[in-house]
Amino acid sequence: MDFAIIAILMRKFALLKEWAYADMFFTMTGVSISRIAVNDAAFHIIVPLMIASLAIVSWYLRPANGRLISLN
Template sequence: MSAIRTETTAKIVAWPRGKMIAYWTFTILLVISITMSGIGQLMRYGGNVDLVTHIGFPLYVTNILGSWKLLGVIAIIVPGFPRLKEWAYAGIFFLMTGAALSHAFANDYGDYGFNFILPLFYAALNIASWALRPKSRKLS
């Protein structure tokens, strides 16, 4: 039992402090952003209805996307389950790049490209969080 604790402690100590801070910064920004987006879609709050219907998707898509986003955030935050985390990161990446491309193909860039740039920003946060995650959150 003490060997396991020592090994776990060694992993934590061996992980550079700057990388840890960067990981948690990107992850917290990602989690807050995706959570707020998911809740907004589930509640159909603000411009979420217009964002979806303007590009030709049915309104019920907000229920699906909002649920997936919240489940993905839970999978990323909860300790353990590294395979589930991989799927959550992949799912969020596909959701965000799919949103950007859907708006681009519908010529719905929004003000100053907001409808295209924001999902790509979330995808970038997702990639940063995934790339910086500690060994304990990776598949072995």
């Protein structure tokens, strides 16, 4: 996930950023599902879901020059 954060912070490479956002979302939701499967504490389930939510918000609010397709 460290590489995903670096890719998101770079100014260019819009396609790489899209994949980085997808990586963060799928990784964090997978972590939460795994934690649910082993009956882990709620904290260990909620924190990755919060990180996934932040990734979604960050993806949605990214600048227009960092998008592959316009959302208008």
